[in-house]
Amino acid sequence: MPKPNPKKIGRPTPAKGKIVPVRLDSDDDKIVTAAAKAGDRTLSAWIRHTLRTEAELQIFDGTLHKAMRIILSERESYSATTQQLRA
Secondary structure, eight states, rough: OOOOOOOOOSSSSOSSSOOOOOOOOOOHHHHHHHHHTTTOOOOOHHHHHHHHHHHHHHHHOOOOOHHHHHHTTTTTTTTOOOOHHHO
């Protein structure tokens, strides 16, 4: 009689976000580590914050009005609540 498969140990699905490996040369590592420390953040937190800030600037030209216009233009009624705009 075959033995039942043992129950797998561990988390069934990933709990955290996507991991994106990035290679930094020595000089880049020193400067981003120093910037993270100066901002009282971990290196990972500094990188996430910096990437998100830059992405938002590129997408929205740094203006909330343009971001709202993009979001609202995708809606039939051209309206949204503040909560929907934050999502």
